[in-house]
Amino acid sequence: MSTYQDYQKQIAELQAKAEVARLNEISEAKAKIRAIMNEYGLTLADIGGSPKSMPKASRKPVEIKYKDAATGATWTGRGRAPKWLAGKDKSQYLIR
Structure with missing residues (x-):
């Protein structure tokens, strides 16, 4: 066996x-x-x-357009605007 x-x-x-x-x-x-x-x-x-x-072609990250200097929060300008930017003038947070 x-x-x-x-x-x-x-x-x-x-x-x-x-x-x-x-x-x-x-x-x-x-x-x-x-x-x-x-x-x-x-x-x-x-x-x-x-x-x-x-x-395969890789995608490049989207550049950040808006930044809150106080908190460091950022937004690319694509999609829904973040809550920290709601009701505020976007041009004040625009990265130049």
Whole structure:
């Protein structure tokens, strides 16, 4: 009768074999895809793909337009005005 340790060892061996098989199948699939792309003169752009190496554009933070010197509270001027600015003249808090 097999022990728990024996089963764990068999599982590890099977997982290693499965990983090798997966890597082999991936390389075969890539070779087939390259052959088809070369045969028809296709590029990644033709099939709607994009390379993974292209970085995504990052957004720049919005500049602060208003600041309360007493409290240090700030507002970019976008969205609803903060409560500390309600009923006050915005031009007094405008950063110049």
